[in-house]
Amino acid sequence: MTNAYDLVVIGSGPAGEKAAVKAAYFNHRVALIEREKVFGGAGIQTGTLPSKTLKETALYLSGVYNKGIFSINRELAGNAGIQDFMYRKNLVTHRAANEVERNLKRHDVTVYHGQAEFVDAHTLSVTSESGVKIVYAHHILVATGSYPFHPPAIPFDGVRVHDSDTILNIDRFPKSLCVLGAGVIGCEYATLFAAMGITTYVVNNSDKILGFLDHEIADGLVERMKNAGISILFNNGVGPFEVPADHDKPLTIPLQNGEVLHVDMFLFAAGRSGNIRGLHCERAGIAIGQRETIVVNAHYQTNVPHIYAVGDVIGFPALASISMEQGRVAVSHMFQTHDLENLSQIFPYGIYTVPEVSMVGLTEEQAKREGISYGTGYCYYRDTLRGEILGDQDNGFLKLVFETSTHVILGVHIMGYMATEIIHFGLCAVKDKRTLNEIIATVFNYPTLHDLYKYACYDGLGSLAGKKIKKAGEIKR
Structure with missing residues (x-):
C-alpha cells in the first residue's frame, strides 16, 4: 500500500526526529506526521532552544558578566529594543527547524503535515488544509511533547x-x-x-x-x-x-x-501536560496516565505492544537530551537493532538560570537518606585562576559528594558560569566511579574551570584528614 509504513512517528521534536531518522537508517520505511508548519516541536520552537538563546542574549545585552571586570562597563540593555532581544532567538530556531527538515529528507522519511488521530491501533488519519489522508503503520511512535497547563483561574490572553x-x-x-x-x-x-x-x-x-x-x-x-x-x-x-x-x-x-x-x-x-489532545488514543486502546501522559514500560512500549511513546508526552524527566535517546531506544526495541538497549540511569540536569546550575548523581540529602557514609569537597570559581580571569560575579562553586571509605565520587553539583558545560566531566566521573585521587591525577588544560574538580577533591581529602572544611555558606566575598 502506498501509505503503509514500517514506522509512523507522530511529532518532529527531538524524540520524534531522532527515532524516525534512526529507523530510516536501518532501511525501514518511515513516515513522520507534524501538525505545525515548522519542525522541531517544543525543543526548538517553544522550549529548550528559544529560552536558552534568550538567556544568552540577555547576558550580552545586560553585560552581567562584564560589569567592572575590564575597567569599563558594557551595558546595552537600556538601548536595546524587543526586536534586538528576539533577533537571535528567531534566527536560531529558524535554522534549527530547517536542519530537522533537511535531516528527515536526507534519510528519506516521508513527512505529512496535519493533525494526526488514531482510527484504530494500526491506522492514522492526517487532517490538513488539503484534506484527509489515511496512513497505515506496523509500528507507531507517539512523540507529541507537552503543552503548558492552563488552570481555569488564570486569565491567559497571550498579551499580558x-x-x-x-x-x-x-x-x-x-x-x-x-x-x-x-x-x-x-x-x-x-x-x-x-x-x-x-x-x-x-x-x-x-x-x-x-x-x-x-x-x-x-x-x-x-x-x-x-x-x-x-x-x-x-x-x-x-x-x-x-x-x-x-x-x-x-x-x-x-x-x-x-x-x-x-x-x-x-x-x-x-506545570505542563502531555500533548495528546486530538489523537483519540482511546481508539487504539492506549493507557493514559496523569496530566494526559502516556503510560510506557522500560522500553517505551505502551500497553499496545506495537505502539510506543517517548519524550515529554510520557512525563518525567522531560529533558530534550533524554528524549532523543528514548526515541533511539524505542526504535532499537521495536526493530531489534541491538545497538542501544537501555539508557543510562545516570544523566545530568542542566538549568539555564543566571547563573547556570547543573548536577549529576547523588545529592547530599540522598546520601543521608540512603545511609551512605559520605564526605563533601568544595571549590569556588574565585579560587581558580580561570575564575579570576573571568571575574566571577556569581560566587559560583562546585560541590562533590563522595563515599568516605572508597573516595568514589557519587555526585557533582555546580552553580556558576558554564555549569551546564563543565558538568560533563563530572558525569563521566560518576558513571565510571572515579575516585578523588584519580581526579587529582588527571591533567587539565591550564587555566580552565576544570580545576574546580581537582581542588574540590583536595578539599574533600582535607576534610577527611581533619583540615578546615569549606562550606557553601562561605561563598560571600
Whole structure:
C-alpha cells in the first residue's frame, strides 16, 4: 500500500526526529506526521532552544558578566529594543527547524503535515488544509511533547498573561513581571528578565526552589536571585485576577498571604501536560496516565505492544537530551537493532538560570537518606585562576559528594558560569566511579574551570584528614 509504513512517528521534536531518522537508517520505511508548519516541536520552537538563546542574549545585552571586570562597563540593555532581544532567538530556531527538515529528507522519511488521530491501533488519519489522508503503520511512535497547563483561574490572553509558549512572542519588554512557579521554567525566565533590569517577582507554593537540587546549590541560587533584585515569595500563591481593559493599568495580583502585587505582565510556569489532545488514543486502546501522559514500560512500549511513546508526552524527566535517546531506544526495541538497549540511569540536569546550575548523581540529602557514609569537597570559581580571569560575579562553586571509605565520587553539583558545560566531566566521573585521587591525577588544560574538580577533591581529602572544611555558606566575598 502506498501509505503503509514500517514506522509512523507522530511529532518532529527531538524524540520524534531522532527515532524516525534512526529507523530510516536501518532501511525501514518511515513516515513522520507534524501538525505545525515548522519542525522541531517544543525543543526548538517553544522550549529548550528559544529560552536558552534568550538567556544568552540577555547576558550580552545586560553585560552581567562584564560589569567592572575590564575597567569599563558594557551595558546595552537600556538601548536595546524587543526586536534586538528576539533577533537571535528567531534566527536560531529558524535554522534549527530547517536542519530537522533537511535531516528527515536526507534519510528519506516521508513527512505529512496535519493533525494526526488514531482510527484504530494500526491506522492514522492526517487532517490538513488539503484534506484527509489515511496512513497505515506496523509500528507507531507517539512523540507529541507537552503543552503548558492552563488552570481555569488564570486569565491567559497571550498579551499580558502568558504561559511559557506565549512569553516567547512578546512585542515589548514588561515594566515588571510576576512569575508563578519556581521550577526550572520559572527560575530560568525570572533570572533572564531580571538580567535585563526588569522588576521581577517569583511566587512559589513551597519554601524551596527546585527541590531535586542539592540544598546548598538551591540556596546559593536563591541568594544569587535575590542579589539580582528578584523578590521570591515563598509559601504563597495567587488568587483570581483580571486583565484590565486599559493596558496602561497594572495587573492587580492578590496573594494568598494577603499582599497584592501590581505588575505589568504575568507568567504562569507551574506545570505542563502531555500533548495528546486530538489523537483519540482511546481508539487504539492506549493507557493514559496523569496530566494526559502516556503510560510506557522500560522500553517505551505502551500497553499496545506495537505502539510506543517517548519524550515529554510520557512525563518525567522531560529533558530534550533524554528524549532523543528514548526515541533511539524505542526504535532499537521495536526493530531489534541491538545497538542501544537501555539508557543510562545516570544523566545530568542542566538549568539555564543566571547563573547556570547543573548536577549529576547523588545529592547530599540522598546520601543521608540512603545511609551512605559520605564526605563533601568544595571549590569556588574565585579560587581558580580561570575564575579570576573571568571575574566571577556569581560566587559560583562546585560541590562533590563522595563515599568516605572508597573516595568514589557519587555526585557533582555546580552553580556558576558554564555549569551546564563543565558538568560533563563530572558525569563521566560518576558513571565510571572515579575516585578523588584519580581526579587529582588527571591533567587539565591550564587555566580552565576544570580545576574546580581537582581542588574540590583536595578539599574533600582535607576534610577527611581533619583540615578546615569549606562550606557553601562561605561563598560571600
